[in-house]
Amino acid sequence: xxxxxxxxxxxxxxxxxxxxxxxxxxxxxxxxxxxxxxxxxxxxxxxxxxxxxxxxxxxxxxxxxxxxxxxxxxxxxxxxxxxxxxxxxxxxxxxxxxxxxxxxxxxxxxxxxxxxxxxxxxxxxxxxxxxxxxxxxxxxxxxxxxxxxxxxxxxxxxxxxxxxxxxxxxxxxxxxxxxxxxxxxxxxxxxxxxxxxxxxxxxxxxxxxxxxxxxxxxxxxxxxxxxxxxxxxxxxxxxxxxxxxxxxxxxxxxxxxxxxxxxxxxxxxxxxxxxxxxxxxxxxxxxxxxxxxxxxxxxxxxxxxxxxxxxxxxxxxxxxxxxxxxxxxxxxxxxxxxxxxxxxxxxxxxxxxxxxxxxxxxxxxxxxxxxxxxxxxxxxxxxxxxxxxxxxxxxxxxxxxxxxxxxxxxxxxxxxxxxxxxxxxxxxxxxxxxxxxxxxxxxxxxxxxxxxxxxxxxxxxxxxxxxxxxxxxxxxxxxxxxxxxxxxxxxxxxxxxxxxxxxxxxxxxxxxxxxxxxxxxxxxxxxxxxxxxxxxxxxxxxxxxxxxxxxxxxxxxxxxxxxxxxxxxxxxxxxxxxxxxxxxxxxxxxxxxxxxxxxxxxxxxxxxxxxxxxxxxxxxxxxxxxxxxxxxxxxxxxxxxxxxxxxxxxxxxxxxxxxxxxxxxxxxxxxxxxxxxxxxxxxxxxxxxxxxxxxxxxxxxxxxxxxxxxxxxxxxxxxxxxxxxxxxxxxxxxxxxxxxxxxxxxxxxxxxxxxxxxxxxxxxxxxxxxxxxxxxxxxxxxxxxxxxxxxxxxxxxxxxxxxxxxxxxxxxxxxxxxxxxxxxxxxxxxxxxxxxxxxxxxxxxxxxxxxxxxxxxxx
Numbered sequence: 072x073x074x075x076x077x078x079x080x081x082x083x084x085x086x087x088x089x090x091x092x093x094x095x096x097x098x099x100x101x102x103x104x105x106x107x108x109x110x111x112x113x114x115x116x117x118x119x120x121x122x123x124x125x126x127x128x129x130x131x132x133x134x135x136x137x138x139x140x141x142x143x144x145x146x147x148x149x150x151x152x153x154x155x156x157x158x159x160x161x162x163x164x165x166x167x168x169x170x171x172x173x174x175x176x177x178x179x180x181x182x183x184x185x186x187x188x189x190x191x192x193x194x195x196x197x198x199x200x201x202x203x204x205x206x207x208x209x210x211x212x213x214x215x216x217x218x219x220x221x222x223x224x225x226x227x228x229x230x231x232x233x234x235x236x237x238x239x240x241x242x243x244x245x246x247x248x249x250x251x252x253x254x255x256x257x258x259x260x261x262x263x264x265x266x267x268x269x270x271x272x273x274x275x276x277x278x279x280x281x282x283x284x285x286x287x288x289x290x291x292x293x294x295x296x297x298x299x300x301x302x303x304x305x306x307x308x309x310x311x312x313x314x315x316x317x318x319x320x321x322x323x324x325x326x327x328x329x330x331x332x333x334x335x336x337x338x339x340x341x342x343x344x345x346x347x348x349x350x351x352x353x354x355x356x357x358x359x360x361x362x363x364x365x366x367x368x369x370x371x372x373x374x375x376x377x378x379x380x381x382x383x384x385x386x387x388x389x390x391x392x393x394x395x396x397x398x399x400x401x402x403x404x405x406x407x408x409x410x411x412x413x414x415x416x417x418x419x420x421x422x423x424x425x426x427x428x429x430x431x432x433x434x435x436x437x438x439x440x441x442x443x444x445x446x447x448x449x450x451x452x453x454x455x456x457x458x459x460x461x462x463x464x465x466x467x468x469x470x471x472x473x474x475x476x477x478x479x480x481x482x483x484x485x486x487x488x489x490x491x492x493x494x495x496x497x498x499x500x501x502x503x504x505x506x507x508x509x510x511x512x513x514x515x516x517x518x519x520x521x522x523x524x525x526x527x528x529x530x531x532x533x534x535x536x537x538x539x540x541x542x543x544x545x546x547x548x549x550x551x552x553x554x555x556x557x558x559x560x561x562x563x564x565x566x567x568x569x570x571x572x573x574x575x576x577x578x579x580x581x582x583x584x585x586x587x588x589x590x591x592x593x594x595x596x597x598x599x600x601x602x603x604x605x606x607x608x609x610x611x612x613x614x615x616x617x618x619x620x621x622x623x624x625x626x627x628x629x630x631x632x633x634x635x636x637x638x639x640x641x642x643x644x645x646x647x648x649x650x651x652x653x654x655x656x657x658x659x660x661x662x663x664x665x666x667x668x669x670x671x672x673x674x675x676x677x678x679x680x681x682x683x684x685x686x687x688x689x690x691x692x693x694x695x696x697x698x699x700x701x702x703x704x705x706x707x708x709x710x711x712x713x714x715x716x717x718x719x720x721x722x723x724x725x726x727x728x729x730x731x732x733x734x735x736x737x738x739x740x741x742x743x744x745x746x747x748x749x750x751x752x753x754x755x756x757x758x759x760x761x762x763x764x765x766x767x768x769x770x771x772x773x774x775x776x777x778x779x780x781x782x783x784x785x786x787x788x789x790x791x792x793x794x795x796x797x798x799x800x801x802x803x804x805x806x807x808x809x810x811x812x813x814x815x816x817x818x819x820x821x822x823x824x825x826x827x828x829x830x831x832x833x834x835x836x837x838x839x840x841x842x843x844x845x846x847x848x849x850x851x852x853x854x855x856x857x858x859x860x861x862x863x864x865x866x867x868x869x870x871x872x873x874x875x876x877x878x879x880x881x882x883x884x885x886x887x888x889x890x891x892x893x894x895x896x897x898x899x900x901x902x903x904x905x906x907x908x909x910x911x912x913x914x915x916x917x918x919x920x921x922x923x924x925x926x927x928x929x930x
Contacts, residue, residue: 094161094178095122095209095276098202100195100225102129102217103785104245106141106792108265109215113146113164115269122211122276123159124148127167127198129217129782130789137793139166155182172197175205196448199225208233208324211272215239215265217249218785219468224448227258231359233324235275237261237268257353257435260328275327295334298322301341306352321354356433360398362405362452365502365534369409371549376529377413380497383527387421392498393523394429395487400440400480401449403429404472406500407479408461428493430485441482443472466774488512492523499524502553503533517541524557531555609704611697615749616640616656619700627673628684628705640703641742647673648684650735652703653742659688659701670708683708818888818909821895826850826866829904838888838909850907856882859890866892866905873902879912886913 101109105128113124130138142164143150150164151157153173157180159165165180167173172194174181195214199222202210212229214222216239226236238259241247253259261271295318322337329347331337341348363369380390390410394403410425431437447468450458462470487504499520505513520530521544530545532538532553538545545555608623618638632642644652651668658666667687675681685706691697812819818834820841827847835841839855851863859880869876875893882888888909895904 093205093209094159095211096159096202096205097122097124097211097213097272098195098199098225098229099124099126099213099215100128100198100217100222100249101126101215102195102219102221102246102249103788104216104792106138106789106796107216108239108244110142110145111265112213112215112269113142113148115266116146116148116273118147119162120273121161122272123161124164125153125167125173125198125202126164127195128789129194129221129785130169137797141793141796142166153180153182155180167194167198169194173201175201193221193448193451195222196225200228203228203232203234210234211275212236213238213268213272214249214253214259216244216246218246218781219248220252220446221448222249223253223256223258224446226253227256227359230258230260233320235260235272235328237263237271239268240264274330297338298341301338301348302352302355305345305348318355322351325351325354353433353435356436360401362401362449364402364405364452368502368531368553369405371554372531373409373413373416376548376554377410378417380529381413381417381419381423384423385421387419387423388497390423390425390497391493391495392425392427392500393493393496394427394500395431395485396501396504397429397431397440397482398433398436400429400443400482401445401452402500402502403427403440403480403482404443404476406498407476408457410479411461411476425479427480429480429482430487431482432484432486434484437482437484443477445470445472464771464774466777468778487516492519494523496524496528498529498531500531502531503536505536506533513539514541518544521545521557526557526559528557529554530557607704607706609702610640612640612656612701612703614660614699614701618643625705627682627707637746639746642746645673647671648686650738652686653738655686655688656701656703659690662690665689672710680710683710818911820850820907820909821904822850822866822907823895823904824870824902826863826905828853835909838882856884856886857888857890858883862890862892862907866907869894869905870902886911887916888912 099109099112109126109128116124126138126142128138139150139152146164148162148164150166153165153167153171159175159178159180168182172183174183199210199212202212203225210229210232211234212222212226214226214237226238230236236253236259238250238253238261240262241250241254243264244250250259250262254262261268263271322334325347326332326334326337329337329340331340341351381388392406394406397403407425407427414423429440431440444465445462447470449462449470453462458470461473461476463473465471501520505516508516517538518541521541524530529548530538532555534553536553538555544558546558548554548556606623608625608628610618610622610625610629611620613619616639618640628645628648629640629643630645631637637643641649641653648671651671655666655668665687667685669685671684671686672680673682673684685708687704689702689704691700691702693699812832813834815832816834818832818838820831820835820839821829823829827849828841828845830846831839831841838857839850839853841853845853850866857880859878865876865878869892873894875891877889877891880888880890889912891908891910893906893908894902895906897903
């Protein structure tokens with residue numbers, strides 16, 4: 072049996088839903104460089120796909136309309152901006168506003184405004200989470216090009232609700248940070264180019280109602296047992312006691328991803344693909360968790376339960392807690408933060424500590440939990456105040472848990488069903504875990520929790536979990552918060568189920584006995600007596616000789632040095648041991664195996680031999696927890712009989728003794744100087760640490776500025792892409808207008824309000840000697856063939872009166888033109904110049920002259 076990670080209650084019904092059950096939704100998230108892949112995705116979707124598409128892109132609110140217009144060009148489906156209260160319909164594309172948060176109420180959209188800071192671009196996460204809550208098993212999440220990690224948590228929510236998650240193939244993305252973040256987090260089912268993603272989403276939905284998971288298939292125990300055996304042989308996890316409905320919902324989702332219609336076909340696929348077994352294993356773990364999940368529980372814990380626990384230990388205590396199925400660590404860190412907040416509020420005089428053991432079966436989840444690194448999306452769960460107090464921002468926009476909070480937690484891989492539990496606990500936090508187990512397994516675990524907790528220890532369960540029939544084991548402290556207090560129980564209600572990988576032998580029956588039981592207190596007392604009587608005094612040192620730990624009575628060998636407190640053994644060693652101790656430590660650090668000095672004489676105040684001492688030194692193993700330390704032991708022995716000195720001593724021997732004494736004095740002086748230098752270096756190191764903290768603070772400010780600039784750059788990049796598209800459109804329109812004007816074969820000159828040339832047609836160059844460089848030059852400066860010196864005066868009159876002017880003007884070469892001057896109106900109906908057209912009427916004038924000549928009429 073395995074330990075699933077905490078998750079909210081899953082829906083009782085299957086994740087598979089028919090189209091009648093609601094509109095399937097595809098959520099598309101993108102940031103910088105995301106316009107092209109969004110267009111490619113939507114262009115690959117047919118007009119009648121039966122799904123609705125919601126697009127969220129990091130874009131400035133002023134340019135929202137541009138995105139809607141651009142997407143409408145690439146898809147036959149209607150594209151519209153999301154509005155509050157609008158119906159969610161299939162075969163439609165909805166564009167999320169940059170400052171809005173979406174939720175779905177039935178078949179309608181509810182849109183609430185949401186202030187988004189530059190460093191808090193999480194609009195894609197919020198969209199995906201809303202879709203996952205609304206339509207479990209009917210949602211597809213798609214992450215396309217973009218910078219940052221927005222969308223990763225949202226994809227995780229969609230995947231846990233039974234939906235399909237997809238990401239753009241990183242090499243095909245202009246900015247691959249967002250797809251890479253989601254893929255690295257292990258929450259993506261399909262990785263492909265945008266066009267391929269659209270096809271895979273349609274295949275997934277079309278085959279949704281065609282899978283062969285009917286009631287008969289669920290009852291095929293033989294097929295399920297084969298799958299259980301594959302999981303057990305490859306992962307070591309047994310799912311036979313897991314709720315069948317939950318197992319089948321997870322299997323069904325993987326079958327839809329792999330396009331397998333029948334359960335036997337999927338089992339064959341598992342046999343041929345060991346990687347799929349690992350994916351199914353992680354799918355069954357249901358790794359859903361977040362900070363301060365169920366705020367009422369944590370409010371009650373902070374305001375009532377934890378203060379009562381501290382009050383019951385007025386002289387201080389070292390508490391222990393266990394968080395099984397910790398997933399990526401959010402719940403364990405929440406407990407550590409809550410305990411720290413209680414200590415800050417109460418500020419007790421006694422010393423209180425909390426050691427948390429957080430365990431899970433998923434090695435990847437435990438590894439991520441150890442790192443203590445979370446995305447910016449935790450801001451919504453933690454709150455701004457806690458985020459600033461307990462987390463440190465990193466360069467990539469994520470947040471790392473504070474070091475002192477991290478040090479209170481030990482993360483480890485553990486299976487709550489097959490591994491022995493932690494014991495002597497003050498608090499056990501097991502929320503939303505039992506709901507995935509069968510009733511039999513729940514009846515085994517509740518007494519096991521009672522065994523693991525101390526008297527009056529606290530048990531935290533999920534909102535849908537209770538001790539059930541074991542009311543004699545736990546008393547509710549707060550029913551709504553599901554916090555229970557451990558009670559004493561009779562021998563008939565203690566845990567009969569005790570998991571162990573070492574032995575599967577059943578527990579012996581309980582037989583009454585008059586013999587005293589070997590309880591924990593008695594055993595501890597016996598061990599303490601043995602340690603006092605039969606173990607030598609010892610000290611644990613670091614490489615510099617500083618004392619880390621003292622065992623036993625060492626007063627006969629060590630004494631505090633006069634002056635400033637100094638815990639270095641060279642300063643504390645008594646006379647007669649100091650010099651030999653230095654050599655002993657050196658030999659131990661050089662690799663000699665357990666060097667020993669025997670029979671060192673310690674003298675009393677009168678100089679007579681008092682005791683003899685044996686000393687040993689042992690360097691700790693480099694791979695162990697005490698790597699780099701040295702253990703020194705002291706043992707008192709009998710003083711050897713004093714030999715009678717010869718009456719006469721050798722003068723040479725006396726000289727050598729004097730030199731030895733002098734050398735010892737010099738060594739002691741050097742050692743004192745070294746000790747003083749070490750203290751100065753420590754002081755300098757503290758100053759450097761202070762400087763480093765200031766530099767770190769400056770670096771954090773620069774990191775914040777960098778994040779803001781990066782966010783601004785994303786918006787500018789998106790706006791630039793949209794404006795470039797507009798420029799292309801304007802170039803096309805400009806070319807169309809130029810061809811239209813030239814095709815009319817009418818000479819036309821556009822003038823601004825100062826009568827400077829704005830534009831002209833090719834036909835106008837036959838009247839005015841115009842070249843392209845004449846744009847923005849006054850019209851009066853250009854040589855022309857018209858006998859019309861009043862043209863500029865008439866143009867100004869038209870600008871003044873807004874009444875057009877039309878005259879027939881001869882040319883110096885004998886031609887005639889109708890010159891028409893009209894006001895130039897902008898799109899906003901503002902007069903901004905004039906338009907002068909020249910229509911050639913030379914042939915009409917010639918015909919008129921001939922008629923006059925025939926009729927004899929003078930001109």
